[in-house]
Amino acid sequence: MAGRTTAVAAVTALTLLTTWAGAHGATAATTTATAATAATAAGECRVLAPGASxxxxxxxxxxxxxxxxxxxxxxxxxxxxxxxxxxxxxxxxxxxxxxxxxxxxxxxxxxxxxxxxxxxxxxxxxxxxxxxxxxxxxxxxxxxxxxxxxxxxxxxxxxxxxxxxxxxxxxxxxxxxxxxxxxxxxxxxxxxxxxxxxxxxxAPAAQAPGTFSTWGTDVWTHKEPSTTSPRVHKFPGPTTVRIDCQKHAEPVTAEGYTNDAWSYLPEYGAWITNIYIKGPAWLDGVRTCP
Missing domain, CATH: 3.90.1720.10 (endopeptidase domain like (from Nostoc punctiforme))
Structure with a gap:
């Protein structure tokens, strides 16, 4: 809607400026060019090549x-x-x-x-x-x-x-x-x-196998399944992640829960305590890491 509104506004501006061009000279010409650029930009914003899903x-x-x-x-x-x-x-x-x-x-x-x-x-x-x-x-x-x-x-x-x-x-x-x-x-x-x-x-999927959501804010992942191992990446808020496997490791107490289960996130090359994964303490349908 915003793109169409921008284009209509630009065309209207061009019509008015044409009427006033004789009276406003260079100023009208400059404003006309600006309006034309806006109309062009709005028109460009669309699928510009075939083959997309x-x-x-x-x-x-x-x-x-x-x-x-x-x-x-x-x-x-x-x-x-x-x-x-x-x-x-x-x-x-x-x-x-x-x-x-x-x-x-x-x-x-x-x-x-x-x-x-x-x-x-x-x-x-x-x-x-x-x-x-x-x-x-x-x-x-x-x-x-x-x-x-x-x-x-x-x-x-x-x-x-x-x-x-x-x-x-x-x-x-x-x-x-x-x-x-x-x-x-x-x-x-x-x-x-x-x-x-x-x-x-x-290629979005509603809920691909192994896909879960984190919860909480400013949640860190770690290089190993331990809070003392180096931090890898922080999730500022809930994020969709893929879990490859899970294992029992260092017990963690956070948000009123204690759990020793950790999940491995292959896209990040990092581990996250299952406390911050939405689901049961030991995730259903996720294999145990070797």
């Missing part, structure tokens, strides 16, 4: 409806997918007004798009979690560029195992993204330089 095409359409909505740091990560007011990013002065802006950050937009496309909430978490999601069907390296990509694929940026940005591919070298504070959701050229890390193709 029905779910991926719906995800593109859902993201494109948000063209013109504010980027806001932390936006889109409420209890349910959808725009939320953001937060101040201590490392970015441009985020000072994000708590006043209703919108999405990069992963909030991706979460919302695939929620609309597939139902449920298949891509919770931040950009790192989405890039390593159990919903990933196929991966593409940075060296492969855009040649093997299809609309709906997720492009990611980061280095050293860290992913800090994610966007949705449209085809034809274009993507839709919530890029940074002070900007609005827009169509951009794909940026293959810098720390572009590659792309993933999503």
């Amino acid at each position: 029905a779910v991926a095409q719906k995800a593109v359409a859902a993201a494109c409806e948000q063209i013109g909505v504010w980027y806001t740091w932390g936006g889109g990560h409420g209890p349910q997918p959808g725009p939320t007011y953001g937060q101040v990013d201590p490392s970015d002065p441009d985020s000072a007004h994000d708590p006043e802006r209703l919108g999405f950050d990069c992963s909030g937009l991706v979460r919302y798009a695939y929620h609309r496309a597939a139902g449920g909430d298949p891509l919770t978490g931040n950009a790192y979690h989405q890039f390593h999601s159990p919903q990933v069907q196929q991966r593409f390296t940075a060296a492969q560029g855009t040649a093997p990509l299809l609309p709906g694929d997720l492009l990611a940026w980061g280095s050293g195992g860290s992913i800090h940005h994610i966007a949705i591919y449209l085809g034809a070298g274009k993507m839709v993204e919530a890029r940074e504070s002070g900007t609005r959701i827009t169509v951009s050229d794909v940026r293959l330089g810098g720390d572009y890390a590659g792309a993933v193709r999503i």
Whole structure:
């Protein structure tokens, strides 16, 4: 809806500016160019290449409806997918007004798009979690560029195992993204330089075998099934994860529970206490680790 509204507004602006052009000269010409650019950007936000799955095409359409909505740091990560007011990013002065802006950050937009496309909430978490999601069907390296990509694929940026940005591919070298504070959701050229890390193709399943949800906030995973082993990654909130196996190891007491069961998360190469996995203390249908 937002994309269509933007396009209509841009066309209306062009009509008015044409009428006033004689009186306003260079000012009218400049504003006309701006309106034309807005109309073009709105029109570009669609599936631009064949071959994408029905779910991926719906995800593109859902993201494109948000063209013109504010980027806001932390936006889109409420209890349910959808725009939320953001937060101040201590490392970015441009985020000072994000708590006043209703919108999405990069992963909030991706979460919302695939929620609309597939139902449920298949891509919770931040950009790192989405890039390593159990919903990933196929991966593409940075060296492969855009040649093997299809609309709906997720492009990611980061280095050293860290992913800090994610966007949705449209085809034809274009993507839709919530890029940074002070900007609005827009169509951009794909940026293959810098720390572009590659792309993933999503194939959501309502509840694939071995797929569970975490709960709690700021939950750390560990290199070994022990709280004294090095920390690997922190889940800021509930996240969908794939569990390969579970084992009895160090007993943990947290949130009023004590449990010695730990689960191995292959996408993260890490262990998490079963206390923070939704389900029984010993998970049904999950094999015991050797």
